[in-house]
Amino acid sequence: MKYTQTVSDVIYKLEKILVVLLIPTMLIAMVFDVIFRYFFSAPIVWGQEVALYTFIWSSFIGASMSIKSKEAVAVTLFVDRLSNQVRSVMITGGLLVSTIFSLYILYLSFNWIINPNILLQKSITTQTPMIYMYLCIPISLLFMSIHFINLSFEALKLTKAGKVIE
Known part of the structure; x- marks a missing residue:
């Protein structure tokens, strides 16, 4: 339990550093792309690609961060009307199902990423291997799975104590 925490x-902390690096990189790439395209009439080839890939990476990492910070989107209309004991069991069950689901999708993403067709793909404009872009999926799912495992342990501990994880 302490180890997973x-x-x-x-x-x-690593996710925060990544996002702090990725979002300004995306902004700079977009600004350079706009400046060179409209003011110099000489578009840079890599601008849109860098902006797109940093946006995708930051979105996937941000999704994992939302799990850790307990700010992921949830519909709680039904669960909020339950007693504390039942709500605790429902939330813990949901976290366990989410953990299993994220681990399964992580497994599928690893199988997908090692496919030779994926390993050979290159981006259109810069000819960068697409594996660098695709790696955001298993990496973010690994991070997400670890956060779900930690939250599941926390929820189980609180449920045993008669409390509800918030």
Whole structure:
């Protein structure tokens, strides 16, 4: 339990650093692309590609961060009307199902990423291997799975104590 908390916290700090680097990179690439395209009439080839890939990476990493910070989108209309004991069991069950689902999708993403067709793909404009772009899926799912495992342990501990994870 303590180990998963520590690992989850370290990953969250790494995610924050990644997002702090990725979003300004995306902004700079977009600004350069606009300046060169409209002011110099000489579009840069890599601008849109860098902006797109940094946006995708930051979105996937941000999704993982939302799990850790407990800010992921959830519909709680039904669960909020339940007693604390039943709500705790429902939330814990949902976290366990989410953990299993994210681990399964992580497994599928690893199988997909090692496919030779994926390994040979290159981006259109810069001819960068697409594996760098596609790696955001298994990496973010790995991070997400670790956060879900940590939250599941926390929810199980609180349920045993008669409390509800918030």
